[in-house]
Amino acid sequence: MTRDPLVSVENLSTYYEDDSLIGAQPPVKAVDDVSFTIERGETLGLVGESGCGKTTLGRTLLGLLDATDGRFTVDGTDITALSGEQRRDWRTRIGMVFQDPAESLNDRMTVGEIVQEPLSAHDWPTFSVAVRGGEAALAGDATEASATDSPALTIDISGDAPRVEIRETLPLYRDEVTVSVNEPTATDASAPATVTVDVDPSRAELRRERAFRLLDRVGLAEEHFYRYPHQFSGGQRQRVGIARALALEPEFLVLDEPVSALDVSVQARIINLLEELQETLGLTYLFIAHDLSVVRHIADRVAVMYLGNIVEIGPTTNVYQSPQHPYTVSLLSAIPGSGSPWEGERVTLPGTPPSPRTPPEGCPLATRCPAKIRPDDWSLSPAAWKAIDAVQAVLYRRAGESQPVVGSLARRLGLRDGDEFEATVEELLNDVTLPRDAHAVVDDVVGLAAAGETDAAIERFNSTFGSVCETVHPNATQHAESWHSACHRHDDEYADVGETIGSRDRPPVSVMSTDDPLDQ
Numbered sequence: 001m002t003r004d005p006l007v008s009v010e011n012l013s014t015y016y017e018d019d020s021l022i023g024a025q026p027p028v029k030a031v032d033d034v035s036f037t038i039e040r041g042e043t044l045g046l047v048g049e050s051g052c053g054k055t056t057l058g059r060t061l062l063g064l065l066d067a068t069d070g071r072f073t074v075d076g077t078d079i080t081a082l083s084g085e086q087r088r089d090w091r092t093r094i095g096m097v098f099q100d101p102a103e104s105l106n107d108r109m110t111v112g113e114i115v116q117e118p119l120s121a122h123d124w125p126t127f128s129v130a131v132r133g134g135e136a137a138l139a140g141d142a143t144e145a146s147a148t149d150s151p152a153l154t155i156d157i158s159g160d161a162p163r164v165e166i167r168e169t170l171p172l173y174r175d176e177v178t179v180s181v182n183e184p185t186a187t188d189a190s191a192p193a194t195v196t197v198d199v200d201p202s203r204a205e206l207r208r209e210r211a212f213r214l215l216d217r218v219g220l221a222e223e224h225f226y227r228y229p230h231q232f233s234g235g236q237r238q239r240v241g242i243a244r245a246l247a248l249e250p251e252f253l254v255l256d257e258p259v260s261a262l263d264v265s266v267q268a269r270i271i272n273l274l275e276e277l278q279e280t281l282g283l284t285y286l287f288i289a290h291d292l293s294v295v296r297h298i299a300d301r302v303a304v305m306y307l308g309n310i311v312e313i314g315p316t317t318n319v320y321q322s323p324q325h326p327y328t329v330s331l332l333s334a335i336p337g338s339g340s341p342w343e344g345e346r347v348t349l350p351g352t353p354p355s356p357r358t359p360p361e362g363c364p365l366a367t368r369c370p371a372k373i374r375p376d377d378w379s380l381s382p383a384a385w386k387a388i389d390a391v392q393a394v395l396y397r398r399a400g401e402s403q404p405v406v407g408s409l410a411r412r413l414g415l416r417d418g419d420e421f422e423a424t425v426e427e428l429l430n431d432v433t434l435p436r437d438a439h440a441v442v443d444d445v446v447g448l449a450a451a452g453e454t455d456a457a458i459e460r461f462n463s464t465f466g467s468v469c470e471t472v473h474p475n476a477t478q479h480a481e482s483w484h485s486a487c488h489r490h491d492d493e494y495a496d497v498g499e500t501i502g503s504r505d506r507p508p509v510s511v512m513s514t515d516d517p518l519d520q
């Protein structure tokens with residue numbers, strides 16, 4: 001299959017720096033080293049819990065935020081390398097639809113003004129004129145010249161009368177363009193001929209006309225042009241938002257939760273509209289959503305994001321029918337009702353995601369993963385491992401590290417930093433049975449911590465109970481064409497360790513190779 005990516009993202013990171021002079025914290029790693037492509041005409045769904053970095057990624061691709069590292073290209077142009085002015089021009093090729101149309105539309109402006117706003121901001125229409133056989137001079141309100149390989153207006157003055165060709169996409173008819181040619185005078189026969197192009201209607205009229213056409217395109221009527229956003233329903237307001245996003249004829253739209261604020265019946269109509277527009281205008285979409293059932297209907301492929309990382313990406317059918325990453329499994333298993341493609345048990349992740357300022361060193365999901373790889377030496381019950389994780393979390397907290405509290409168990413137990421570590425550990429292990437040698441290690445750890453040797457205690461604990469998931473960042477593994485996920489469980493080395501949620505509930509997918517995801 002030939003691939004034709006419109007958007008290509010390579011190792012992109014976007015961090016929010018803490019600018020305060022006093023007590024500056026590490027940056028928020030909102031997007032952390034992500035790579036993917038979006039094919040021309042494709043819809044890539046981007047899903048994940050609130051705060052995982054979806055909006056930051058979308059806004060970086062729009063050029064509203066600067067990437068901290070990495071790069072992305074659109075149609076072969078490296079956008080991260082463009083200067084401010086160049087980037088402004090490029091931004092006309094990308095549009096954005098926001099989640100809450102009530103907030104994103106200025107209620108003091110009429111719908112007509114809202115839709116025309118991007119047109120005025122970018123001096124639309126600006127089109128190029130090519131003259132064959134002479135030089136061009138511009139007149140009137142609506143034209144500007146620019147050199148280009150595909151001119152919008154071509155004037156041929158080599159014959160007796162000028163011949164004008166207007167490119168199909170231009171908002172003009174032939175009789176709206178007047179061309180006059182001033183021949184060189186007899187006294188200065190060497191001077192070039194001058195071509196004057198007059199355009200009527202004016203720019204303002206052209207913009208109005210375009211706004212009417214855009215409203216019609218999104219299913220609104222001419223009369224809506226004069227109304228204000230508050231006079232519309234949620235669905236109609238989102239149609240206005242879409243018309244505005246389409247104003248400059250973008251090729252790529254970032255749709256940030258475009259239907260989340262709408263009723264289910266209205267959601268379906270807006271999704272249908274977006275699909276129809278994609279078909280007729282050949283648009284490419286990044287569709288951001290936390291609702292996986294919505295994404296399933298519109299996306300060709302889906303990318304699953306967690307803590308600034310893309311943990312799984314692949315064709316929607318594959319990912320929904322046979323999720324490979326434990327985080328994808330947990331998201332799918334949470335879809336309510338009979339519409340859920342997940343047939344296994346609900347997989348609930350303990351606790352909350354760690355702070356994106358101090359993400360785990362290894363796998364981003366390591367602190368909450370229900371399929372964490374455990375050391376071969378121990379055969380403990382899930383409850384015992386949960387207790388061990390909680391002891392580790394309290395140990396980190398005691399060490400004053402900003403490591404997140406696993407499973408928030410310690411919080412639920414009402415434990416505070418100053419609590420006696422020994423009593424805490426006793427309480428955490430109260431209901432579980434540990435083998436004698438495992439208990440001996442815990443006793444050692446408690447002893448070291450009590451002696452103030454917290455680092456040694458952590459070292460002793462991790463060398464005994466630690467997981468590769470906590471220390472080594474997993475690489476992406478390819479499962480099929482354009483389908484990857486990043487989990488140590490995919491490595492041959494760990495194929496036989498313990499039971500996984502994947503092998504328990506789903507047929508495993510054969511792993512093809514461990515190619516770099518960019519070689520899709």
Ligand SMILES: Nc1ncnc2c1ncn2[C@@H]1O[C@H](COP(=O)(O)OP(=O)(O)OP(=O)(O)O)[C@@H](O)[C@H]1O
Binds near residue numbers: 028030055056057356
């Ligand atoms: N301006 C900012 N300054 C510092 N941190 C920020 C800023 N904006 C977002 N963040 C943080 O960056 C992380 C990613 O946020 P982002 O809004 O991109 O996530 P999201 O997945 O889109 O969430 P939501 O679905 O709630 O919009 C979060 O931890 C958030 O708190």
